[in-house]
Structure formats: C-alpha cells, structure tokens
Amino acid sequence: MKRLTIALCALTLAGCVAMAKVETGDRAIGDRLAVKLDGAWNHLEAPGLGPAQTWTMEGLPIDQLLLYSGIKDGELVHAGGAGGKQKDFAFRSNMQAHEIVAMFEGMLTRDGSSFRLVKLEPSSFGGLKGFRFDYVLTRKVDNVVLSGVGYGGVSKGELFAILYMAPRLGFFARHAPRVERIVQSARVKE
Amino acid sequence: MPGAVGQLVLLASAFGYSRDQEREADRVGVILMRNAGYDPAEAANVWSNLLAEIKARPDGGEESGIPMFATHPGVDERRETLAALAKEAPGGAANADTWRERIRPFRREWLAEELKRGQHEESIALLTRMISDSPSQPDYLYARGEAYRLRAKDKDLDAALADFQAAATLGGEPPETHRALAMVYRQRSQFAEARASFQRYLEAAPAAPDSLMIQSYVEELGK
Numbered sequence: 397m398k399r400l401t402i403a404l405c406a407l408t409l410a411g412c413v414a415m416a417k418v419e420t421g422d423r424a425i426g427d428r429l430a431v432k433l434d435g436a437w438n439h440l441e442a443p444g445l446g447p448a449q450t451w452t453m454e455g456l457p458i459d460q461l462l463l464y465s466g467i468k469d470g471e472l473v474h475a476g477g478a479g480g481k482q483k484d485f486a487f488r489s490n491m492q493a494h495e496i497v498a499m500f501e502g503m504l505t506r507d508g509s510s511f512r513l514v515k516l517e518p519s520s521f522g523g524l525k526g527f528r529f530d531y532v533l534t535r536k537v538d539n540v541v542l543s544g545v546g547y548g549g550v551s552k553g554e555l556f557a558i559l560y561m562a563p564r565l566g567f568f569a570r571h572a573p574r575v576e577r578i579v580q581s582a583r584v585k586e
Numbered sequence: 587m588p589g590a591v592g593q594l595v596l597l598a599s600a601f602g603y604s605r606d607q608e609r610e611a612d613r614v615g616v617i618l619m620r621n622a623g624y625d626p627a628e629a630a631n632v633w634s635n636l637l638a639e640i641k642a643r644p645d646g647g648e649e650s651g652i653p654m655f656a657t658h659p660g661v662d663e664r665r666e667t668l669a670a671l672a673k674e675a676p677g678g679a680a681n682a683d684t685w686r687e688r689i690r691p692f693r694r695e696w697l698a699e700e701l702k703r704g705q706h707e708e709s710i711a712l713l714t715r716m717i718s719d720s721p722s723q724p725d726y727l728y729a730r731g732e733a734y735r736l737r738a739k740d741k742d743l744d745a746a747l748a749d750f751q752a753a754a755t756l757g758g759e760p761p762e763t764h765r766a767l768a769m770v771y772r773q774r775s776q777f778a779e780a781r782a783s784f785q786r787y788l789e790a791a792p793a794a795p796d797s798l799m800i801q802s803y804v805e806e807l808g809k
Contacts, residue, residue, distance in 0.1 A: 513795045
C-alpha cells in the first residue's frame with residue numbers, strides 16, 4: 397500500500413493517473429464478468445495497476461474495490477511482480493477456496509501489513525459455486541485498521557473475485573451494502 | 587525468528603558502521619552478555635543459524651537482499667571472532683528451557699508468520715534445527731510439514747505427510763495439522779482419509795474462521 401501510495405503520488409504528478417467515472421447501470425469487467433451498479437464509482441487507471449480493476453468511492457488509499465475477471469493459471473494477482481524482492485502471488489487453477497484466500501492474504505500483506513481472517517464460508521458468486529471471506533487488515537504504512545470482504549469463484553480454470561476494503565471506522569459500513577449489491581448482481585459468462 | 591533477525595541486521599547495516607566499529611560492538615556485546623549471566627558462545631551460534639537459513643535459499647543467499655552480506659564480506663570471520671571472544675569469557679547459561687517456556691504463548695503465531703514469508707527453504711532449515719533441538723514439540727513438525735506442502739516440489743508431499751503424522755502421533759498438535767493432512771490426502775485422491783482429517787480439524791477447532799468452508803469440503807467428499 398505504501399508503495400502504491402507513493403507510486404500514485406508520483407504518477408499523479410507526472411500526469412499518468414486517470415480517474416474515470418463508472419456510471420450507474422450494467423458494466424462489463426473484462427470478457428466474462430458483468431455487474432450492475434446502482435450508483436457511480438471512480439475507476440483508477442494508471443500504469444502498473446492490475447490485473448484487477450481498482451475502483452474507489454472515497455479515493456485511494458481510503459477505500460478500494462478490486463475486481464478480478466478471468467485470472468488464468470499462473471497469473472499474478474498483483475502488479476509489480478517478477479524480479480522484485482517481495483514474494484509474488486499467483487493463482488493456480490487447482491486452488492481450493494482457502495488457498496485462494498491465503499493467496500489474497502499474501503498479496504495484501506506484501507508490504508508488511510497484517511491480515512486476520514475473520515470468516516470464510518461457501519457462497520455463490522456470479523452464478524458460480526464460490527466463497528466469501530471477511531478480514532481485517534492493519535495497514536503497515538499508517539496503522540489504519542481496515543475491514544474487508546471478498547467473494548470469489550473459479551470457472552473454466554479462471555478466477556473471478558471482488559474484494560472491498562475500507563477503514564473499519566465509518567467508511568466500510570458506509571459502502572459495504574453497495575458492494576454487497578454489486579456482488580449479488582455479478583454474473584460470470586460460461 | 588529469522589525474519590525479525592534479518593530486519594535487525596538490515597537496520598544495523600543501514601547505519602553504515604565501519605568494520606572496526608562492528609568488531610568493537612561485538613567485543614563489548616560479548617562482555618555485556620557474560621556479565622548478564624549468558625553464555626556468549628550463543629552470539630556466534632546466532633550468526634551460524636542465520637547464515638545456514640540464508641544459504642538454504644535456492645540462490646544460496648546470493649540475492650538475500652541483506653546489504654550487510656554484500657558490504658560486509660567477513661560474516662564468517664565475524665562469527666569466528668565472536669566464538670573466539672566467547673572463549674575468553676567462558677561460562678554463563680543459554681537458558682534455553684526458560685526461553686522455550688517464555689515464548690510458548692507466542693510460538694504458534696510466530697510459526698504462522700514464518701510460513702507466510704513464503705521462503706520455504708529458509709523455513710525448512712530453521713524448523714529442522716528447531717525439531718533437532720525439541721524433537722517432542724509437535725508445533726515445529728506441523729510447521730515444517732506446511733513448509734514442505736506449500737513448496738510442493740518432488741517428494742515434498744511425502745515429507746509433509748510424514749511430519750504431519752509425526753506431529754499427530756506426539757499429541758498436542760495444532761488443529762491445523764489435520765486440515766493440512768486432509769489437503770495432502772485429497773491431493774492424493776485418498777478421499778476417505780481426507781474427509782476424516784477435515785472432520786478431526788473441525789472437532790479440534792470448531793470455532794475456526796474457516797470452519798464453514800471446511801464443513802463444505804467434508805460434505806463434498808462425502809458424496
């Protein structure tokens with residue numbers, strides 16, 4: 397997160413960061429994931445982001461919604477891998493739900509942040525037999541405690557997932573119902 | 587744990603002390619250790635253990651990311667100097683049993699953090715040493731088994747299975763031992779054993795955060 401924040405500041409100064417409004421209505425995320433929005437979001441676009449789309453309501457680094465669509469076997473779930481000193485985290489198509497959650501945990505704690513799994517349970521997602529997990533992330537850069545929720549599922553060996561996290565005091569509760577409606581609207585094309 | 591030691595080493599190196607200053611610090615450190623009643627020979631052992639873990643990496647520690655190893659080539663020399671200094675002030679105690687007792691409340695959490703580092707070779711080197719020191723401690727066997735299982739090379743699953751079974755045989759093993767055993771069994775298509783191990787995990791840790799997910803695995807395996 398610290399690196400992301402610094403990178404975003406640098407890129408903003410360089411004019412490389414774009415914030416696009418995501419309008420209400422049906423939206424395609426990649427080729428196979430579709431969601432329906434009942435309110436507008438902000439889509440952050442910058443070099444080095446991905447493979448998830450990064451959306452936010454309040455602006456980074458306050459809250460972020462990560463949307464993963466069609467992550468293939470062996471593909472990293474974060475940017476900036478390969479050759480860095482930090483461990484990389486890649487999706488494997490034979491991963492079980494809690495291994496996928498462990499992968500996201502690894503991704504979210506690459507900067508030394510602390511992750512605690514609160515709950516992991518089966519849940520449908522996008523029409524798939526998937527899972528839901530709740531977590532608490534204590535961000536290393538500023539010690540802010542974030543609440544997080546994630547949904548995921550695997551279809552044809554590809555990962556689809558939505559993660560949302562925001563400071564537990566105020567922001568998470570404010571936007572969690574909206575995120576929940578996005579998740580309920582999600583559909584993965586077979 | 588080596589991660590914390592590595593960070594301390596990194597911090598120390600960041601200040602760019604000269605080698606003479608390092609030698610002087612080691613000399614004073616040995617005196618202080620001895621005066622406090624500790625066996626100063628352990629200072630050299632710390633270096634030996636750390637180096638063994640770093641060298642266990644696939645790159646042999648060449649790209650360890652610890653600048654001290656690049657800018658202070660005399661690590662072996664330093665270890666030998668510490669050992670020689672310790673011989674000049676023999677005696678003292680390592681207090682290993684006291685240390686083990688004091689860290690007991692934190693051990694499982696620290697081992698979990700160690701595994702999260704994803705440096706499986708280092709973890710296996712560390713845990714092999716811990717198992718050698720405390721062969722009846724199931725926590726270390728479980729943790730090494732997990733490191734093998736997560737690394738998943740060649741015969742790692744066999745090694746993982748052996749460690750998990752040894753931990754379970756000792757008794758007092760972490761509940762996660764049975765979840766990990768189940769994962770190995772499932773990977774080997776031993777579904778009845780996988781189901782039984784998942785159930786044993788749920789019995790041992792009914793309030794685990796992933797209990798509902800594991801319950802769904804049990805139901806799938808029962809079909």
